[in-house]
Amino acid sequence: MKSNTGRWMTGLLGVWIGVLMVVGCGQPTDESGEQALMGAPLWAAQSRVRLAAGGSHSLSLRPDGTVWAVGANGLGQLGDGTTSNHSAPVQVQGLSGVVAVAAGSSHSFEVRSDSTVWAWGDNSHGQLGDGTTSNRSVPVQVQGLSGVVAVAAGSHHSLAVRSDGTVWAWGYNSDGQLGNGAALSTTTAIRSLL
Template sequence: MYGQLGDGTSDSRSSPVLVPGVTEVKTVAAGESFSLALREDGTVMSWGRNLYRQLGHGDPGNINIPPAQVEELTGVVAVSAGANHALALREDGTVWAWGDNSYGQVAGEFDWMLQFVPGQVPGLSGVTAVAAGLSHSLALREDGTVWAWGSSSNGQLGNGTTGRFQNIPEQVPGLTDVVAISSRGWHSLALRADGTVWTWGHDILSQVGSGALHLVPVQVPGLTGVAISAGSGHSLVLSGDGTAVGWGANRQGALGNGESNLHLTPARTLLPCRFTGMPSWEHRASARGQSQASP
């Protein structure tokens, strides 16, 4: 509808199409109606809807914008796309953001307005991973702490507050030894080095796992994993044996368990998942001989 497929049309597709002019891609990220591609040379390409200037390359158009390089951004090692804003992690451990800043999710001295091109998020260094939610943002630092900024309308910041907006990152209390983070809608997940999974935020669809709003991180009971992923209304965890479990909304079969009913607690999927080798954070921990790791 908005050109987020990058094929020069606004048509929906039921089969994959090639995005022209985007090559040597390392990883990709999909926002609500725009797309990002991180290239091997550390530059970022974007295309799709640009109403909130989430493409970061100054194009004055609003929809069906063809792929173009995000301005003033090099040395990028990871990207994350929120609803209408984007985050980039550079190799020096700094975080850069652009797009909609209505709730402070882009951060910095941007006057809560649209950020047309990437700007550095203040007060963050030594970052190893980023995650963009609907209207908030997360950063994982190499010391295993998690930092959040943006909207806390549903407890997304994990600091015990609601109805608060903040444009400066603050540490999420009670979380240490974190190795991975994930956020999509109004809730977030954190994976600790011991394999335990922690979650907080909006839980109207039980995506946090209890049916109640959580203003601070809580452990998902009886569950350990090696990878996590937060959807807009559900959550998934990959176990070390290659199986996956999920909980939350399931109306379109998002949990993969052959049912369509909401799940308050983790439910195992029908099919095993496969992964090759250890996650990158385990490799790094092994190489350093440390118990704490970072993705």
């Protein structure tokens, strides 16, 4: 029969192994899972998303920091400079040093190693955060955001988490999904109450 200390240590070891598996994600990195865990908050280490599925398109972040996309592209969501659909992966233009990707219904995001956010695709509700409602077939930088560690995309709205833990949102907001206490859409990032 194990003591309470033994049960606690066994449970802690299980959590530690689970954390290392999440941090490593089975992908080679420039640091071990343990180093990544010790050098960054857990939520920041977990933000290294390497795959994303949108409405009818998919994104893949390769170990070399490039992003590849496949699927529907009528609104430029593949980021290859065209609006032609692709059944084989194409490289997103102008991207390097990418650490995470996200995909919405018909728009896409990436976080670069310098903690800036870049977006492309459908922008009918300002979900790209570039201050316009013009669709983009190549990446444009989201305005006013720095220190970003994670992004998420909804159907027509987008969210980012900064290293200070604050959440920022932009795009369609008819139901208050931006979390800013109002129901007004915006084409640039605003502080969310999330």
